[in-house]
Amino acid sequence: METFDIVFYIFATLTIVSAFVVVFTKNIMYAAFSLLFTFIGVAALYVLLHADFLAVTQILIYVGGILVLLLFGVMLTNNVVSVDIKTGTLNTIPALVAAAVIVGSLAAVFYMTWSTVGEPATAPTATTRAIGELLMTGYALPFEVASVVLLAALIGAALMARRTRKP
Amino acid sequence: MNLPITWNDVLALGPIAVVFGGTLLLVVLESIVRKASPLMFWVTVGVLAVAAGCALATIGVAGTAFGGTVLTGGYASYFALVFSAGALLVTLLSPAYLLKRATAFTEYYILLLAAVTGMMVMAASNDLVVFFLGLETMSVAFYVLAGFTRQSVTSNESAMKYFLLGAFATGFLLYGMALVYGTLGSTSIAMLRSSAAAHAGEPLFLVGLGLLLVGFVFKVAAVPFHMWVPDVYEGAPTMVSGLMSTGGKSAAFAAFLLVFGADVLQSAAPIREVMAVLAALSMIVGNILAISQTSVKRMLAYSSVAHAGYILTGVIAANADGANGVMFYLLAYTLMNVGAFGVLSILETASVENVRIDDLAGLSRTRPWLAGLMALFMFSLTGIPPFAGFFGKYYVFTGAIGAGYTWLAIVGVIMSVVSAYYYLRLVVVMYFQEGSPDQVGTATGIGLASLVLPAIALLALGLLPSTIVNLTMQCF
Numbered sequence: 001m002e003t004f005d006i007v008f009y010i011f012a013t014l015t016i017v018s019a020f021v022v023v024f025t026k027n028i029m030y031a032a033f034s035l036l037f038t039f040i041g042v043a044a045l046y047v048l049l050h051a052d053f054l055a056v057t058q059i060l061i062y063v064g065g066i067l068v069l070l071l072f073g074v075m076l077t078n079n080v081v082s083v084d085i086k087t088g089t090l091n092t093i094p095a096l097v098a099a100a101v102i103v104g105s106l107a108a109v110f111y112m113t114w115s116t117v118g119e120p121a122t123a124p125t126a127t128t129r130a131i132g133e134l135l136m137t138g139y140a141l142p143f144e145v146a147s148v149v150l151l152a153a154l155i156g157a158a159l160m161a162r163r164t165r166k167p
Numbered sequence: 168m169n170l171p172i173t174w175n176d177v178l179a180l181g182p183i184a185v186v187f188g189g190t191l192l193l194v195v196l197e198s199i200v201r202k203a204s205p206l207m208f209w210v211t212v213g214v215l216a217v218a219a220g221c222a223l224a225t226i227g228v229a230g231t232a233f234g235g236t237v238l239t240g241g242y243a244s245y246f247a248l249v250f251s252a253g254a255l256l257v258t259l260l261s262p263a264y265l266l267k268r269a270t271a272f273t274e275y276y277i278l279l280l281a282a283v284t285g286m287m288v289m290a291a292s293n294d295l296v297v298f299f300l301g302l303e304t305m306s307v308a309f310y311v312l313a314g315f316t317r318q319s320v321t322s323n324e325s326a327m328k329y330f331l332l333g334a335f336a337t338g339f340l341l342y343g344m345a346l347v348y349g350t351l352g353s354t355s356i357a358m359l360r361s362s363a364a365a366h367a368g369e370p371l372f373l374v375g376l377g378l379l380l381v382g383f384v385f386k387v388a389a390v391p392f393h394m395w396v397p398d399v400y401e402g403a404p405t406m407v408s409g410l411m412s413t414g415g416k417s418a419a420f421a422a423f424l425l426v427f428g429a430d431v432l433q434s435a436a437p438i439r440e441v442m443a444v445l446a447a448l449s450m451i452v453g454n455i456l457a458i459s460q461t462s463v464k465r466m467l468a469y470s471s472v473a474h475a476g477y478i479l480t481g482v483i484a485a486n487a488d489g490a491n492g493v494m495f496y497l498l499a500y501t502l503m504n505v506g507a508f509g510v511l512s513i514l515e516t517a518s519v520e521n522v523r524i525d526d527l528a529g530l531s532r533t534r535p536w537l538a539g540l541m542a543l544f545m546f547s548l549t550g551i552p553p554f555a556g557f558f559g560k561y562y563v564f565t566g567a568i569g570a571g572y573t574w575l576a577i578v579g580v581i582m583s584v585v586s587a588y589y590y591l592r593l594v595v596v597m598y599f600q601e602g603s604p605d606q607v608g609t610a611t612g613i614g615l616a617s618l619v620l621p622a623i624a625l626l627a628l629g630l631l632p633s634t635i636v637n638l639t640m641q642c643f
Contacts, residue, residue: 140172141233145288145300148187149307151194152281156311159274 008048015041032071039063050124053131172233179232179239181225182218182247183287189214190280197273204273208262211276215255215283222247226638235355236294242642245494246290246421250414253501254283256509257410259617264406264512267608268316275315279410282308286414290421295344295354298422302340302386305418306333309411313403319520325402332385332395340382346375360430367434376438379426386419388412389449389475397460400468405515408464409508412471413501420478424493429485442483443575449476450582458589463511463522466589467504470548473586474500480575481563487640489566494639496559499547499628502621503556506544509618510537514607524593528602537610538597540618545590547625550583555628562636 018037025031039062046055089095135143177184193210197203222244229241237243258279265271285305292298310333314326348354350372351362366372385392400408432439453473460466478500481493514522514530514537531538547554560583564576610618628635 137172138234139236139294139296141176141236142294142296142300145297145304148190148281148284149300149304151190152278152285152304152307152311155194155274155277155281156307159272159311160314160317 004048008045011041011044011048015045028074032067032074035070036063036067039067052126053128056128176232179230180237180291181239181244182222182251183243183284183291185218185221186214186251186280186284186287189218190277190284193273193277193280197277204262204271207273207276208258211258211280212255214280215251215258218283218287219248219251219255222251227641229642231293235357236292236297237288238291238293242421242425243287243291245638245642246417246497247287249417249498249501250283250286250290252498253413253417253505254279254410256502256505256617256621257406257414259613260409260505260509260512261406263611263614264404264515267515267517268319268404269517270316270318270404272315275312278308278312282312282410283414286418286421289418290425292422292425293356295348295356295359295426298356298426299341299344301418302422303337305415306337309333309407309415312407313399313411315404315407319402321402321520322404323402325399328395329399329403336382336385336392339378339385343375343378343380343382346371346378350375356425359426360428363431364434373435373437376427376431376435377441380438380442383419383423383427384445387416387423387475387479388472389445389479390452390472391445391448393449393453393472393475396472397465397468400471401462401464401521405464405508405512408468409505409512412467412508413504416471416475416478417497417501420482420493420497424482424490427482429490432483432485439483439485442479443572446476446479446483447575447578449473449479450579451476454582454585454589457586460589461523461525463524463527463593464508466524466593467507467511470586470590471504473582474548476582477560477563477579480567480572480579483572483575484563484566484570486566486570488562488569491636491639492559492562492564492566494642495555495562495628495632495635498635499555499559499625502625502628503544503547503554506540506618506621506625507548509614509621510541510544513537513610513614513618516606516608519606522607524596525602526607527593527597528600530597530602530607533603534607534609536615537618540622541597542594543622543625545593547629549587549590551587553626553629555625555632558629558632 015038018034018041021034022031022038025034039058043055043058043063046052046058189210192214193207196207196210200206225240226244226248227240230239231237232239258276261275261279262271265275282305285301285303285308288301288304289298292301310326310330313329314322316322344354347359350366350369351359353359363372381392388396400412403411427438427442432442450473453469453471453476457466457469457473460469474496478493478496481489481496483489484492511522514527514534519526527538527541530541543554547556550556550560552558560579564579567573567576567579
């Protein structure tokens with residue numbers, strides 16, 4: 001077993017175990033914090049796949065943004081921290097069917113030959129610079145349109161959250 | 168890749184640049200002018216009129232800009248014209264309606280122009296990333312506009328439902344794009360069409376197209392993803408429903424026609440068969456459910472599902488007739504549906520939020536103009552000549568027959584006959600039933616003018632359809 005494999009298994013275990021905690025814990029704060037470890041584990045897996053930009057984005061957006069938002073949401077809402085959340089089983093049969101389909105397709109991917117992707121012919125280089133250059137050249141328009149989406153979302157959120165007023 | 172972006176690229180965007188600039192101008196105006204409402208209304212009208220003129224001027228010169236990620240002129244300009252015309256009529260009808268709902272807030276115009284920007288970007292997209300961002304711009308603006316009357320419970324329900332289901336559909340669309348990108352190694356839509364034949368046998372490509380189809384079918388409101396339509400159209404402010412059902416649908420179909428072009432459909436046969444079944448189901452389910460509705464808005468919502476089926480027929484045809492038919496149909500549908508929702512928005516009052524069909528009894532005596540215009544829009548929606556609705560159906564069905572989908576055209580014609588029942592029932596109620604609709608509102612000068620305009624246009628397009636068809640022919 002090489003160092004690469006050892007590192008992979010450490011982070012894979014971290015991801016899966018913390019994901020189990022998220023699903024099965026009854027305390028919403030524990031769930032939120034173990035989600036942090038799931039996200040970090042996934043980010044590490046991206047690094048192992050040479051997807052450096054994706055890994056950093058994963059940490060910035062999910063850990064830095066979404067998770068903090070989630071924790072604030074929990075903390076600012078009354079009576080959420082102390083209340084046990086329901087983790088019982090509902091809709092057993094549809095859930096079993098869905099789980100069987102997912103396990104089946106995962107197994108198919110695992111045992112089929114096209115699942116094994118070889119090492120790239122040339123050593124991968126850092127992608128962040130190339131992505132940045134593309135955003136300013138070939139994808140300049142999507143980059144600008146994204147700002148319209150954010151503008152519309154900001155105005156919409158402000159409008160929806162504002163106190164009732166007269167026109 | 169080293170592509171310098173120049174001013175020429177920005178100028179080539181034409182109507183998109185105008186509307187986007189208008190959105191930003193409104194944001195600034197709102198913050199520096201006190202009591203900005205009338206000013207913002209007129210600026211919105213002006214911006215949309217300039218955008219329409221700009222689209223009309225650039226329709227003959229097709230090309231690409233921004234390194235081939237966006238289409239300019241031709242196809243994009245034609246749809247920009249459709250969107251600006253629809254949005255202009257909606258804007259003209261809006262102030263009177265918003266005052267009745269006590270929500271005449273200035274943000275309305277900003278969000279409306281943002282939605283139109285998104286629609287134009289969608290119809291001009293030559294890259295899946297550009298298309299996605301256009302779709303999101305339009306959808307985010309619509310989520311907010313649907314819940315614009317905040318004190319109304321149904322409006323909140325409408326916004327919530329549209330937002331949750333829309334986000335879900337976006338997920339499908341994005342997953343489909345990822346898989347298509349995975350097979351092609353490119354997000355270019357032109358490349359997707361040209362290399363579809365080479366990849367048609369790959370399961371991953373077909374699954375990607377299938378997921379894209381789910382997203383599109385949701386956005387154009389066809390069966391089986393039509394459940395949100397009646398609740399959303401009923402709860403949203405009436406003029407917003409008018410824009411969603413016309414501009415939103417047209418933009419989704421414009422992109423649909425770009426992504427699922429003739430090359431893609433001819434090589435991906437299973438996808439085409441699924442689409443044919445969905446089109447037939449949309450026509451059947453939409454028309455049959457529309458018969459049993461008592462609320463006019465819900466009836467129009469189910470009728471919009473049925474129209475999605477007719478238009479989808481033109482997409483499936485995957486030939487010039489079908490594509491021309493789709494483009495003509497969307498212009499005609501925009502005019503007649505904005506008109507129908509416009510009449511409703513005038514008839515509604517502060518207390519009557521939802522006009523039922525029975526409320527219209529005797530309307531021809533108390534409001535002869537409104538009744539006459541509504542009857543005209545209903546005739547056009549049914550597809551009775553000489554109105555434009557007839558030629559829309561004629562072209563898409565001709566395309567379907569040319570492509571060997573005769574059974575689909577037969578289903579379409581039978582279902583058009585079924586639809587005559589509920590469209591004409593409205594006319595019968597207005598003209599031949601006794602009643603005293605005193606509780607309905609009256610039209611302002613601007614309101615009546617903005618209903619007469621689409622009515623004249625529908626008649627003109629119905630008498631001279633070749634003027635528009637000559638335009639759409641140039642786009643391919």
